[in-house]
Amino acid sequence: MHDICPEIAYPDTREKYISEPMPVEPALMTYDETKVAIIIPLYNDEANIARALESAVAQKAPEGIRFDVIVVDDGSRDSGPEIAEDYARRFDNVTFLRMDQNGGPAAARNRALKETDAGWFTPFDSDDIMLPERVANLLDKARQGDLDIVADNLLISSTKAPETVIRHLWPGKPEGDVSLTTELFVSRSYAAETERSELGFLKPLIRRRAVKSGAEPYQPDLRFGEDFELYARLLADGAKAVLTDPEGYLFVVRDGSASHRQGxxxxxxxAMMGRAFLKRDGLAPAEREAFAGFTRYCxxxxxxxxxxxxxxxxxxxxxxxxxxxxxxxxxxxxxxxxxxxxxxxxxxxxxxxxxx
Structure with a gap:
């Protein structure tokens, strides 16, 4: 079911998004590239948060590397926060934070990143699962290739059988590493031939220093498409990125997820985001065409x-x-x-x- 708002305010079309190029801010903190933050927004997901945390704390960190798990409760009204707090008490690399009020996943992720000096971060949804070697493998590929973003083709499953793979996010992805360009990412993030195969669903490992918008990488007022906006902006800013084969992220599709509640x-x-991207200087013709198609679709x-x-x-x-x-x-x-x-x-x- 879709949430329907009977009254919608349409602000001035001059509304601006940080999809536009951002100046590099003075460094407010020195990022530690031996740390990886696994960021988990939590909202009314008591049924799944323990499973997600189990797979997060089971991640095998390479020697000399620390994985920090940061859970941010976004105003839950169930027992999910208590479950997360229990993990924070039992594991020294798990941190639990609370938002003052519900702000959406982008705001929750920004809150987490303000609390860590980790040089790398990766988003992880509270209802998903990761295999133990996944983050280490992404980090190894990033360090070897001096990459800013490493994404893996997600494994799609369902709530009926979360650990049973139904298909890959991008079913027809060429085998091996694929250069994740702005054109490829944007063109495969809308009107996909298979539902939920858009690349905007990726959960990549991201180098903090590649983010030019400072301590808040995500556009906080977006509750839908916030991942797409960040990845597209980083790529348009020149981030070096690859999309590799599955490393073990199980994307559990369930009824009632945010992607089914848009309006x-x-x-x-x-659409306003797409228009902002089209105003950027220096876009290659193919990039501009991809953003134009995305904007028309939106x-x-x-x-x-x-x-x-x-x-x-x-x-x-x-x-x-x-x-x-x-x-x-x-x-x-x-x-x-x-x-x-x-x-x-x-x-x-x-x-x-x-x-x-």
Whole structure:
């Protein structure tokens, strides 16, 4: 089910995202590249957090390397925080933090990174699983290749059988290391041929010094697409990155996840993000084309969701708004409305025929 907001505020289109190039800030801390932070946002996930923490603390750190696990509770109303606190008491490399109020996964990850001088970090969702060698293997590849980002092709499973692999995130990925360019990443992060195969779902290992936005790498007001924004920005800023074969991250797909709760305002933010990327100087033609395609897709989703929410809330003004977002988006919505209206008419016609 989708969460529907009956009233949506549309801010000034001059809204800015840090998708635009950021100046390098003066160093506020010296990052320790012998430390890796495994960042886990937690929100109402008492059923899975212990499993995630077990796989996080089981990560085998190479000699001379420390893995720190940082759990940030984002306003949970279940017993998940108590479970995480228990792990923090029992393991000296586990830290538990609480947000003052619910801010979303991006804000929670930023909170974690403010508390550590780790030179590397990797996001880890509270309902997922990692095999013990996974982070060490990513770090080894990053250090050997002097890479800023190393991502592995995720293993997709389900809540019914979390440790049973259904497929790979990118089913058709070429074998071996693939250069993760801006063009490849962006073009494979929307309108994918297989649901949940977008590269924006990746959970890479990231070098802190590659992040030019300082202590808060993530755009905090994004609750949907925050990973895509960060990875795309780092790549556009020149980060050296590869996508390798699976190293053991099980991405457990479940009903009710954030990707199934998006609405018009989420897609509006993504469209605005895409427009901000297109304003960047120095994009190669192929990169610009990829961002343009991403932006058109997000505008169409923004318009479609605006129309859906307007119809459900019986707000004609919202439907008008859906037709003014962009030319292609307007045609997209108009086509959907014509199909829906045509379907209703044909259904009534069939009913009339049966009555006759």
């Amino acid at each position: 018009a305002d989420d897609h509006r933010k993504l 505008e169409q989703e923004w318009a479609a969701w605006t129309a859906i929410e307007a119809i459900r809330a019986k707000r004609p003004a919202g439907l008008v708004r859906a037709l003014t977002i962009s030319g292609p988006a307007s045609w997209h919505v108009a086509g959907n409305l014509m199909k829906a209206f045509g379907g209703k008419l044909s259904g009534k016609g069939r009913q009339a025929g049966k009555s006759a």
